[in-house]
Amino acid sequence: MQPKPSRARSATKARPLPWRDLALAVGVAGALILGSQVRAQEGEGDIIKSHGYNYFGELKYPADYSHFDYVNPDAPKGGEIAIAAQGTFDSLNPYTRKGRAAALSSVMYESLMDESAPADEYGSQYCLLCESLEYDEGKTYVIFHMRKDAKFSDGTPVTAHDIVFTHNLFLEQGLPSYAIAVKKRITGAEALDDYTVRFDFADEISRRSLIDQVGSVPAFSKKWFEETGARLDEPRLETSPGSGPYMIEDFEVNRRIVYKRNPDYWGEELPVNVGRHNFDRIRIEYFADETAAFEAFKAGEYTFREEGNSKLWATSYDFPAAQRGQVVKEEIPDGAPPSNSGFVFNLAREPLKDRKVREALALAYNFEWTNESLQYGLFSQRNSFIQDTPLEAKGTPSPEEVAFMEALPVEVPEEVMSGEVRMAHSSNSDKLNDRRNLRTAMKLLDEAGWTVGSDGLRRNAAGEVLKIEIPVNSAGAAVLEAVIGSFVQNLQLMGVDAKMEKVDPSQYTNRRRDRDYDIIFDAYRVFLGVGTGLNQVFGSSEAEFSLFNPAGLASPLVDAIIEAALQTGSQAEQDTALRVLDRALRYEFFIVPAYYKADHWVAYWDVYGHPETIPPYDLGYLDFWWYDAEKGEQMRASGALR
Structure with missing residues (x-):
């Protein structure tokens, strides 16, 4: 539930992070090593001592592991990787609630346990700043118990006092949804000595998301914050010293930011870090829009691109450098579920409180035509919040799911209890305006009291026009703009006063934060495990203000499922609970599911290496890829790269 941005993963597609308590629980390849957590009798109960943590007590890697299986332990260190970002930034503070933070600006900070690895095992964390x-x-x-050799980039030690300070700073100046939830669950944080920190947890609550929560809080320098008076929730261009492998080398606001390897990084040889953090420099170039960014990639102004634009992927990677083999184009399997993206309804808007209205408006989205006409047929239709995983709800509920729902303290709709799980509607791919769907939609709007007037617009009994406004980031992809535009066009055919409004990146960020929209193309975090962070994303208690719940979903059914899921005591019970949650979220219908792709699409100038097998849960190009110096020299000698 920790709201801090993910480090290496923050440049890639949305993941189950940044809250490690949303621990993914799909079966992991390789035998789990049991008994790596040593029990010692102490007082009235067993005390578990370990080098890592998993809620079910199962860790893949033993205490004497030398490195993660998927990394190249002999990966060379050096070189630079350059990537692109779109829009602007005005802050180097990644936790600000104002302005726009620079990309990867949390890369400098570490936590007690590493929340960004391993990429082949979810639900587990291993010690980083702590040794046990x-x-x-x-x-x-x-x-x-913290490592005594851990240092901030200014050379000062990382101590238990810094950990307690940071914990309290997030409660005082962090996101309100985070602070409210944590205060209910964590009753105390205390530095027992300079290198030992203790957290106490509330009674009579789920034991989920407690240890992994506090273990993933970043470590800030108490000394720096007290000396500077800086606030966590305000933008600034000064950075507090971090203990991580990278630090800021240079930046130019709205143009670029460069991170360099800390030459005195204390943790390079830790098993958790072997084969990782291999680049000397990470450079991020900012561009006004996608067109400018792609042209810059073709010219070698930056060197790595994870593509999300189907048109570019299908038609534009035939430029000279690609034809000469100097640019590599790869499709790499992605083992994580896709981002839960789509058209999100703002449930606080009066017309959209009516499920029948939402059902009608959803029929304006023609996935089949969009995919064939705008996206080169490269995408699939998403149905589930846990798409293409063993936890995806399918068909009618299993006996285990029924038993789980029967035990809930709320009434479960018959449609959920015994009906087929909700699937995305189908449309005619031959034309954008599927007449069958539009007729159904217009009938639903009539039934909901929104009838067509003489001017062709729909009004309710009070004479109010049915208006739908969808803001679009002007720095976003042209294809996405076309997808939203086609959706708006069909809404207009229904008699809805719909429009798409292009706004600059800063205004878009503010409107998203303030929920100043009727519908927005956005995404919900994926989940494959149970954690209290689910309440931040889907729960009623924080629905009015949680940035992770753009619809403002507040469902007693979903609340009850999450609470019951938090009480599950086995992997099988947890999996059942998550299938039921998927089923209920699809029933509530607060998002029109859009498209997804099952692979990473990547293109890069041929100066990089990566493990032969990419782990299932992270592409890891900023984590465990490396620079090939020989190829780099050849590329420079040919004049292809500077």
Whole structure:
């Protein structure tokens, strides 16, 4: 549930992070090593001491692991990787609630346990700033024993006092949804000495998302914050020292930012870091829009691109450098579920509170035509919030799902209890305006009291026009703009006063934060495990203000499922709960699911290497790829790259 941005993953597509408590729980290849958590009798209960943490007590990697299986432990260090960002930035503080933070601006900070790895095992974290942790069997507290050699980039030690300070700083100046949830669950944070920190947890709550929550809080320098008076929630161009492998080398606001390897990084040889953080420099170039960014890539102004534009992927990678083999184009399997993107309804808007209205408006989206006409047939239709995983709800509920729902303290709609799970509607791919769907939609709007007037617009009994406004980021992809435009065109055919409004990146960010929209093309975080972070994303208690719940979903059914899921005690029970959650979220219908692709589309100048097998849960190009110096020299000698 920790709202801090992911480090290496923040440049890639949306992931189950940044809250590690949304721990993914799909089966992981390779045998789990049990018993790597040592139990010692102490007081009235068992005390578990370990080098990592998993809620079910199962860790893939033993205490004496030398490196993660998927990395190249002999990967060379050096070179630069350059990527693109679109829009603007005015802050180097990644946690600000105002302005726009620079890309990867959290890369400098580490936590007690590494929340960005491993990429082949979800639900587990391994010690980074800590060397071990211990907790009682009932998980009423946790004690972290910190590494005494951990240093901030200014050379000062990272201590337990910094950890407690950071924890309290997030409660005082962090996101309100985070602070409210954490205060209910974490009752105390105490530095027992300079290198030992203890957290105590509230009674009579789920034991989920407690230890992994506090273990993933970034470590800030208490000394720096107290000396400077800087605030966590305000933009600034000064950075506090971090303990991570990278630090800022240079930046030009709205143009570029460069991170360099900290030559004195304390943790390079830790097993958790072997084969990782291989680049000397990470450079990010900013562009006004996608067209400018792609042209710059063709010219070698930056060197790595994860493509999301189907038109570019299908038609534009035939430029001279690609034809000469100097640019590599790869499709790499992606084992994580796709981002839950689509047209999100703002449920606080009066017309959209009516499910029948939402059902009608959804029929304006023609996935089949959009995919064939605008996206070169490269995408699939998303149905589930856990698409293409073993946890995806399918067909009618299983006996285990029925038993789970029967035990809930709320009434479960018959449609959920015994009906087929909701699937996305189908449309005619031959033309944008599928007449069958439009007729159905218009009938639904009539039934909902929105009838067509003499001017062709729909009004309710009070004479109010049915208006739908969809803001679009002017720096976004042209294809996405076309997708939204086609949706708006069909809405207009229904008699809806619909429009798409292009706004600059800063205004778009503010409107998204303030929920100043009727519908927005956005995404919900994926989940494959149970954690209290689910309440931030889907729960009622924070629905009015959570940035992670753009619809403002507040459903007693969903709340009850999440609460029951938090009480599950086995992997099988948890999996059942998540299938039921998927089923219920699809029933609530607060987002029109859009398209997705099952692979990473990447293109890069041929100066990089990566493991032969990419792990399932992270592409990892900023994490465990490396620079090939020989290829780089050849590329420079040929004049292809500077």
